[in-house]
Amino acid sequence: MIKKQVFGTHEWADETANCINGCKHDCKYCYSKEMAIRFKRKTPENWKEEEIRYAQLRKNFAKHSGTYMFPSSHDIHPEHLEENIIFLKNLLKSGNKVLIVTKPHIKCIKRICSEFINYKNNILFRFTIGSSNSQTLKFWEPGAPDFNERLESVKYAYNANFQTSISCEPMLDNKIEDLIKIMLPFVTDAIWLGKANFLLRRLKMNGINDFETIKKAIQLIEWQKDDNILILYKKYKHNPKIKWKESIKKIVGIELPLVKGLDV
Numbered sequence: 587m588i589k590k591q592v593f594g595t596h597e598w599a600d601e602t603a604n605c606i607n608g609c610k611h612d613c614k615y616c617y618s619k620e621m622a623i624r625f626k627r628k629t630p631e632n633w634k635e636e637e638i639r640y641a642q643l644r645k646n647f648a649k650h651s652g653t654y655m656f657p658s659s660h661d662i663h664p665e666h667l668e669e670n671i672i673f674l675k676n677l678l679k680s681g682n683k684v685l686i687v688t689k690p691h692i693k694c695i696k697r698i699c700s701e702f703i704n705y706k707n708n709i710l711f712r713f714t715i716g717s718s719n720s721q722t723l724k725f726w727e728p729g730a731p732d733f734n735e736r737l738e739s740v741k742y743a744y745n746a747n748f749q750t751s752i753s754c755e756p757m758l759d760n761k762i763e764d765l766i767k768i769m770l771p772f773v774t775d776a777i778w779l780g781k782a783n784f785l786l787r788r789l790k791m792n793g794i795n796d797f798e799t800i801k802k803a804i805q806l807i808e809w810q811k812d813d814n815i816l817i818l819y820k821k822y823k824h825n826p827k828i829k830w831k832e833s834i835k836k837i838v839g840i841e842l843p844l845v846k847g848l849d850v
């Protein structure tokens with residue numbers, strides 16, 4: 587049987603786990619929002635209203651041989667922190683490995699680090715930070731924390747001896763070198779770089795069509811043209827802490843994995 591090439595969340599983890607519908611961060615480019623609107627679970631207007639999936643909170647997870655990515659279709663916001671903690675506890679208590687992917691609020695990271703201090707070896711944080719400029723983050727991710735709060739969160743988890751990594755997908759400006767320089771000292775694992783996928787289609791589906799956003803999206807697409815991606819790749823290809831998502835692997839000629847969750 588021919589194996590399929592792996593992309594998206596499956597590059598990082600072979601399973602995903604979630605306990606909320608919707609997300610207060612309301613990122614303009616959100617894939618989960620696009621899917622929720624397409625399948626009529628949410629509208630562009632009510633995506634940011636988070637609904638707890640109580641059946642998920644009651645779920646007991648068996649030990650799984652691979653890794654769970656949590657969350658993959660919402661985020662961990664202070665408003666529903668306790669529900670996220672309950673869910674995470676159920677995942678971890680059976681010995682599962684969990685990749686926690688979040689645009690971090692410092693309150694949430696402090697709580698997770700103190701609650702799960704004994705599960706340190708089973709947790710890898712992946713903090714999503716697409717720019718070191720708070721204005722840029724605010725523009726694309728209006729409900730998410732600013733750069734300083736995300737940096738503080740990365741440092742906090744690092745200093746608490748948790749494993750840390752960064753997702754710079756999507757890259758949100760053309761100054762990714764600045765972000766890499768700031769983050770590298772606090773990263774035990776890797777910094778992942780990736781393009782903004784299907785940006786114009788996603789904005790349209792997510793109900794965003796104002797002139798300014800479309801203009802900035804076109805600029806971002808321009809910045810992420812193959813020539814510029816190749817320059818970025820050349821600069822970091824020998825750095826073992828820089829990893830490349832499928833959108834970049836395809837351009838620079840790295841073979842896509844055939845197995846889910848290898849995180850390479």
Ligand code: SF4
Pocket residue numbers: 609610611612613615616617618619658659660661689727
């Ligand atoms: S944080 Fe993630 S799930 Fe939430 S809106 Fe942004 S991209 Fe979507």
